[in-house]
Amino acid sequence: MPFNYNKEQKSPKRRFLLILGTAAFICFVVLGLMIMFWERLPLQLQPYQRILFGAFIIIYAVLRFSRLFRKDQYED
Template identity: 50%
Template sequence: MSYRMDEKQKSLKRRFLLILGATTFVCVLAFGLMVIFWGPMADRLPFKTWQRVGIGILIIIYAILRFSRLLKKDPDE
């Protein structure tokens, strides 16, 4: 196992935020897919099919944007 001396190890806070962000991404993505595809939830929502799909797609786009911000490197780190 070789380690590069010029690379810094992630801090505990940064690792925790990465795990928390990944968990949030998975949960929000699952919620967006549930809004679109899950039958019992779709029956309870007062939207038409195209509105439900649109809301689900917006939720999925939000999850992707949050995940991309999570992976973005800070200039000071």
């Protein structure tokens, strides 16, 4: 998957989606870390289940974030 660096300025729509996607990435990573390491979080899960659930959320965040940089074939 080659990274196509485009020197043109992003449209306002693409810029907004990049900012929104970055904010969602940060929120999901923080949520995953909270689930994994915050003991006082009121979840009735075993420690290994907490780690697995937090890891799945972080993996989901990385996958979402990586989709931001994929070139859309229908884009102008």
